Amino acid sequence: MKRIVYSEWRMPSERYWGLLGILAAVVGLGGLAALHMEHNGHWVTGMSNAVVWGMPHIFAVMLILSASGALNIATIGTVFGKGAYKPLGRLSGLLASALLVGGLLILVLDLGRPDRLLVAITHYNFRSIFAWNIYLYTGFMVIVIAYLWSMADRMGGPFVKPIGIFAMVWRLALTAGTGSIFGFLVARQAFDTAFLAPMFVVMSFAYGLAIMLLVLMFTFDQEGRPLGHKLRGRLMNLLGTFVAGVLFLTVIYYLTKVYGAKNYELVSWVLFDGGIYSFMFWFGWILMGSLVPLGIIYHPVLSQDRNWIVAACALVILGGMASLYVIIIGSQAFPLQMFPGHTIIESGFFDGVNGEAASYWPTIPEVLLGLGGVGVAMLITAVGVRVLQFLPESLADADVLPDDLGHAAPELAGT
Amino acid sequence: MKHQEAPLDPSLGSPPDPTLNAGPDQSRRAFLGIAAGATAAVVAPAFVLQAQAVGNPRAERVSDAHRWGLLVDTNRCVDGCRACVDACDQENGLDLQRKQPDQSEAEWDTQKAVWLRKVKLQDNLTGRVSNLPMMCQHCEHPPCVDVCPTGASFKRADGIVMVDRHTCIGCRYCMMACPYKARSFIHEVVEDQLTRVPRGKGCVESCNLCVSRRDQGLDSTACADACTALGHRAILFGDLKDPASAISQALRTMPSRQIREDLDLNTGVRYAGV
Incomplete structure (x- = not known):
């Protein structure tokens, strides 16, 4: 068992600056999109008075969930004492904070009045789950920074576990709170369930780990740092477990919904008659986002191939986007059930005439704003690993995995 | 050479001040008089305005x-009539909204502000058709108020639910919750x-139930007035707490x-006949 040494990411300069340039361009386009929306108003987006949260919110929720999930690896290493994951703790913390910043930026820049951020900071309605989440998000940043310090500083050793436990509880609250932003909405049939809180927690585990794996493989490959097959296999098994968990909760979610007669139409619409939403559900969420990645992860040959692993992780993320598209946008597009037992045959405000769902198509500024948030998260990560010692020199199996007796853990140190 | 300060007490030998025996300082008195007059001139109008404001509903x-609430009798609501909608639009300046040059008609229809709309329903079993106006229902426990992160969405003591446009950050969570x-x-x-x-x-x-009319002490809403003017009398506005009110x-x-x-x-808005 070797001593774990961390060092800055020493990717060749020209490639590194090229990467930064690409990320900066993505961030710049996102910024321009935000300015365009702020200057003209939201009529330049596909969002309307029926579908009030659109593509930016899909990106934002994906990043926020992934932030919590990315920290999961640090938790497994420090709280549950799995030594093989400890060397990944620093990267896990950096990614968590970077992804959260990206997600929050999208949310703030999508506001109708982003200039009133100060109002949001100084006026709180404590009955609002949204206001609770503002505390959960800002608190998360502070805790992750403390966590990183405890993992990276020689003085921090005794604090790693207590901070790790606190961070774990906090992020579970954060993802449960994010799910509850939707779950607390009694007005809409597809929301209105506490079930969304645990579902978002498990989703966060899957999406955060998929992003972490992609970042890990990319950074290590670029510099030729060894990443052990056994360790990678363990991470992939973990990803498989989380993806299967999301799939299980998805089945339960729709089964509980369809059990009540009042939701027959909703479930039938999502599963069969919802057009783009049914497509997103079956093709995006279930097939490409769950079954295909599971097939790759548990396939004896494909699971050993780097390219297939990358594909599995990317599919989990894209499938996650599809699931959030169905959950967040589909649930708004489905008409509000104001008059059970009646059909609305005319309306001056598109109240689901003859059961028709509201239409929504994302526009380019919305997508660019979302991608800008992803760019910010990746930019912070790229700069972070370059200037600070976040990446272990080696994750070769011999260096990080316990021996056959199964009790040795790597010793951690900075360089 | 040592400098000697002049003694402060005139009795100790200092030269007499020629102004001391010249009587009261008239210029200082004049100044005080002008200052008092100017102060009164500045402050008095405020007292007058304040006195006028007392008794004005806007100051209470x-x-x-x-x-405040509405009762909608759907049996009286006429198919195809949109007098209430037009009146609401005029009362609140919504008729001043203009479609953006590059905005499609379909987008405009879903993105423009609508405070009051007409809805036509059909009972799935009996086929009976009803017409009714839909607007904010002015709930006693409004979900929009619960979820608003900044408290911009609020309920007045008299039951009117509205938005403080100074603290609304445009997150649209209230729209998700309504x-x-x-x-x-x-x-x-x-x-x-x-x-x-x-x-x-x-x-x-x-x-907001024509809140500016509440503040002027007027006892109606634009939609109710328009409906009554046409003789339909499908919308009744009034005080739900006053047992003698027509709505009660x-x-x-x-x-x-x-x-x-x-x-x-x-809800503060009730429907009959549906």
Whole structure:
């Protein structure tokens, strides 16, 4: 068992600056999109008075969930004492904070009045789950920074576990709170369930780990740092477990919904008659986002191939986007059930005439704003690993995995 | 050479001050007089205005002695009539909204602000058709108020639910939470508006029971007035807490219901005949 040494990411300069340039361009386009929306108003987006949260919110929720999930690896290493994951703790913390910043930026820049951020900071309605989440998000940043310090500083050793436990509880609250932003909405049939809180927690585990794996493989490959097959296999098994968990909760979610007669139409619409939403559900969420990645992860040959692993992780993320598209946008597009037992045959405000769902198509500024948030998260990560010692020199199996007796853990140190 | 200071006490030998024996300082008195006059001139109008304001409904605190509401008799609501909608639009300056040059008609229809709309329903079993106006239901327990992160969405003591446009950050969470699709987001730059109904891009808004009329002590809403003027009398506005009010009396004699009664929001808008 070797001593774990961390060092800055020493990717060749020209490639590194090229990467930064690409990320900066993505961030710049996102910024321009935000300015365009702020200057003209939201009529330049596909969002309307029926579908009030659109593509930016899909990106934002994906990043926020992934932030919590990315920290999961640090938790497994420090709280549950799995030594093989400890060397990944620093990267896990950096990614968590970077992804959260990206997600929050999208949310703030999508506001109708982003200039009133100060109002949001100084006026709180404590009955609002949204206001609770503002505390959960800002608190998360502070805790992750403390966590990183405890993992990276020689003085921090005794604090790693207590901070790790606190961070774990906090992020579970954060993802449960994010799910509850939707779950607390009694007005809409597809929301209105506490079930969304645990579902978002498990989703966060899957999406955060998929992003972490992609970042890990990319950074290590670029510099030729060894990443052990056994360790990678363990991470992939973990990803498989989380993806299967999301799939299980998805089945339960729709089964509980369809059990009540009042939701027959909703479930039938999502599963069969919802057009783009049914497509997103079956093709995006279930097939490409769950079954295909599971097939790759548990396939004896494909699971050993780097390219297939990358594909599995990317599919989990894209499938996650599809699931959030169905959950967040589909649930708004489905008409509000104001008059059970009646059909609305005319309306001056598109109240689901003859059961028709509201239409929504994302526009380019919305997508660019979302991608800008992803760019910010990746930019912070790229700069972070370059200037600070976040990446272990080696994750070769011999260096990080316990021996056959199964009790040795790597010793951690900075360089 | 040592410097010697002049003694302060005149009795100790200092030269006499020629002004001491010249009587009172007239210039100082004049100054004080002018200052007092100027102060009175500045302050007095404020007292006068304050005195005038007392007794003006706009200066009184909103009281929970009233709870304003509407009763809609759907049997009287005429198919195809949109007098209430037009009146609401004119009262609140919504008729001043303009489609953006590059905006499609379909987008405009879903993105413009609508505070009041007509809805036509058909009973799935019996086929009976009803018409009714839908607007903010002014709930006693409004979900939009619960979820608003900044408290911009609020309920007045007299039951009117509205948005503080100074603290609305445009997050639209209230629109997600409203069971009635009663709220609109201002998607475009507002170029024309009425003084009594300030509007602005990026904020959420909805029916406020013509709140400026409440503040002027007027006892009606634009939609109810328009409906009555046509003789339909399908919309009745009044004080739900006043047992003698027409709305309270009508509610006592006529079966009525709340929309989404299952949510137990105790709405201020009630419907009969549906």
